[in-house]
Amino acid sequence: MRISIDNDKCIGAGQCELTAPGVFEQDDDGVSAVLPGREDGAGDPLVREAARRCPVGAIGISES
Template sequence: MHIEIDKDRCIGAGQCALTAPGVFTQDDDGFSALLPGREDGAGDPLVREAARACPVGAITLSEDE
């Protein structure tokens, strides 16, 4: 899995970090960011829910090929 965060769309609601804190965090400006080494979701079952929880759809998930 590959996780992409659209920084231009993110509003810093933090729902991703609340839902999957083992993968997402917020940067110093309050916007969503991936924790180092978690770019593939690290097998966290809540990654998909975190993407769905984003109120502006700033998180895109794609399957590795």
């Protein structure tokens, strides 16, 4: 699984970081980012829930 964040869509709501803090963080500007080395999701079961909770659909998950 690969995780991506569309920075043009992200509004910094922080739902991803609240849901899966081991995978997501917010930068100094409040934009969400995937933690370094966690782009593959590392099997975290909360990644899909974080994507579902994103109010603007900025989190992408691909099965590659």
